[in-house]
Amino acid sequence: MCPSVPLPSPCPPGILFPYSSPQLWGRAALQPPVLLPTQRRTFSNNKILVELDTSSGVATMKFKSPPVNSLSLDFLTEFCISLEKLENDRACRALIITSAIPRIFSSGLDIMEMFGKSTEHYAEFWRAVQEMWLRLYGSSMVTVAAINGSSPAGGCLIALSCDYRIMVENPKYVIGLNEAQLGIVAPFWFKDTFVNTVGHRVAERSLQLGLLHPVTEAHQIGLVDEVVPEEKLQEKAAAVVAQWLALPDHARQLTKSMMRKAVLDHMLAHREEDIQNFVKFISKDSIQKSLSMYMEMLKKKKS
Numbered sequence: 001m002c003p004s005v006p007l008p009s010p011c012p013p014g015i016l017f018p019y020s021s022p023q024l025w026g027r028a029a030l031q032p033p034v035l036l037p038t039q040r041r042t043f044s045n046n047k048i049l050v051e052l053d054t055s056s057g058v059a060t061m062k063f064k065s066p067p068v069n070s071l072s073l074d075f076l077t078e079f080c081i082s083l084e085k086l087e088n089d090r091a092c093r094a095l096i097i098t099s100a101i102p103r104i105f106s107s108g109l110d111i112m113e114m115f116g117k118s119t120e121h122y123a124e125f126w127r128a129v130q131e132m133w134l135r136l137y138g139s140s141m142v143t144v145a146a147i148n149g150s151s152p153a154g155g156c157l158i159a160l161s162c163d164y165r166i167m168v169e170n171p172k173y174v175i176g177l178n179e180a181q182l183g184i185v186a187p188f189w190f191k192d193t194f195v196n197t198v199g200h201r202v203a204e205r206s207l208q209l210g211l212l213h214p215v216t217e218a219h220q221i222g223l224v225d226e227v228v229p230e231e232k233l234q235e236k237a238a239a240v241v242a243q244w245l246a247l248p249d250h251a252r253q254l255t256k257s258m259m260r261k262a263v264l265d266h267m268l269a270h271r272e273e274d275i276q277n278f279v280k281f282i283s284k285d286s287i288q289k290s291l292s293m294y295m296e297m298l299k300k301k302k303s
């Protein structure tokens with residue numbers, strides 16, 4: 001669990017039905033504008049900036065953790081706290097996630113968190129990764145990933161967990177679940193999230209080969225829903241959110257829940273087992289060696 005986010009068992013608040021409360025449906029839509037004192041609320045920490053426009057109910061979250069927005073334990077903790085704040089804010093109905101770092105959406109899980117650490121640390125880290133996914137995949141907000149850079153592995157998972165993905169047209173950007181290239185294996189809930197987006201056959205091939213798809217290909221296989229020039233990204237994300245928010249919240253949320261519940265429930269039922277599996281797997285000498293070689297390769301590529 002994210003260390004500073006106390007969460008009740010069995011499921012964090014905001015996770016979709018049957019856990020969320022009907023009283024929350026409608027959120028900002030039910031609030032008379034006169035009750036809203038300001039139009040824009042901002043909160044920020046070292047790694048993430050959030051701006052909530054209370055008149056539209058749309059929050060924009062920007063990852064700002066140089067050099068590559070890697071998902072460290074600290075980052076994941078801040079991410080979970082930000083998601084919880086928005087989920088509990090009745091003025092917020094939708095979230096756009098994007099990056100403030102040029103050319104990178106997120107480089108995925110921070111490899112240094114999975115290398116040379118104690119088993120306790122691995123367990124804490126993995127619980128935070130699970131928590132992030134539970135909150136985002138199970139969010140009752142409309143969520144749109146505005147992907148303005150490369151997005152391997154855990155970065156791709158964040159995008160996959162949203163309701164809609166828009167990626168910037170750029171031949172240098174790639175996205176995918178490339179874990180196999182690192183000699184590691186994406187867990188079943190990464191796989192399920194991927195399969196639910198692109199279908200079984202595409203997911204199977206892409207996962208086995210650890211493919212990082214260029215933007216056009218990602219669009220063709222349905223990994224991203226739309227491709228736009230950089231300067232149109234925010235405008236397009238806002239238009240998509242407006243389209244999704246035009247629906248009654250309760251109908252959209254119940255439909256989202258119906259589509260995602262089985263995968264969320266499966267993970268929750270196997271959460272502790274999944275942590276133990278991760279710890280056992282990542283602690284193996286052979287896996288530590290693979291990660292070390294991969295980091296070396298990244299460094300060599302630079303020089």
Ligand SMILES: CCCCC/C=C/C(=O)SCCNC(=O)CCNC(=O)[C@H](O)C(C)(C)COP(=O)(O)OP(=O)(O)OC[C@H]1O[C@@H](n2cnc3c(N)ncnc32)[C@H](O)[C@@H]1OP(=O)(O)O
Nearest residue numbers: 067068070107108109110111112152153154184185186298
């Ligand atoms: C066992 C259960 C399965 C667990 C599931 C795992 C999920 C994951 O997410 S594993 C992580 C997968 N991520 C990657 O494979 C991405 C690796 N990184 C890259 O491909 C590139 O760095 C890039 C495309 C994201 C950015 O390229 P570029 O702009 O050229 O920047 P550099 O490669 O020079 O990187 C700068 C700096 O950042 C370090 N770094 C990059 N990615 C990570 C990372 N995921 N974790 C930790 N550190 C990372 C990189 O080593 C450089 O460091 P310095 O050399 O010290 O500057």
